[in-house]
Amino acid sequence: MDVLDWGRAVFALVATLAMIGLLALAARRLGMVQPGPPPAGRRLRVVERLMLDPRRQLALVAVDGEEHLILLSPFGDRPIAKARGRDAPAADAADESAAS
Numbered sequence: 001m002d003v004l005d006w007g008r009a010v011f012a013l014v015a016t017l018a019m020i021g022l023l024a025l026a027a028r029r030l031g032m033v034q035p036g037p038p039p040a041g042r043r044l045r046v047v048e049r050l051m052l053d054p055r056r057q058l059a060l061v062a063v064d065g066e067e068h069l070i071l072l073s074p075f076g077d078r079p080i081a082k083a084r085g086r087d088a089p090a091a092d093a094a095d096e097s098a099a100s
Contacts, residue, residue: 027033047060047067056073058080069080 045062047062050058059070061068067083071078071080
């Protein structure tokens with residue numbers, strides 16, 4: 001292999017790595033890549049998402065120990081259901097049973 005072949009190989013490698021980097025940057029900007037774990041002090045988090053069709057999806061959102069099921073669509077967002085989350089303190093359940 002002469003110098004010209006080595007130059008082509010290096011250029012191809014640099015071009016390939018640049019394309020991978022640009023695709024990773026585009027994926028991050030479009031929200032396709034999830035960042036690391038959320039900070040401990042966050043009150044809001046998306047627990048799960050389910051695509052119903054290309055335009056609609058269900059999102060389960062946890063806020064302050066409650067979970068909200070929301071239908072997301074181009075026509076607007078609708079709350080579907082509200083429930084006590086898995087992380088909710090057990091003291092609320094004890095208060096409710098003592099009251100009845």
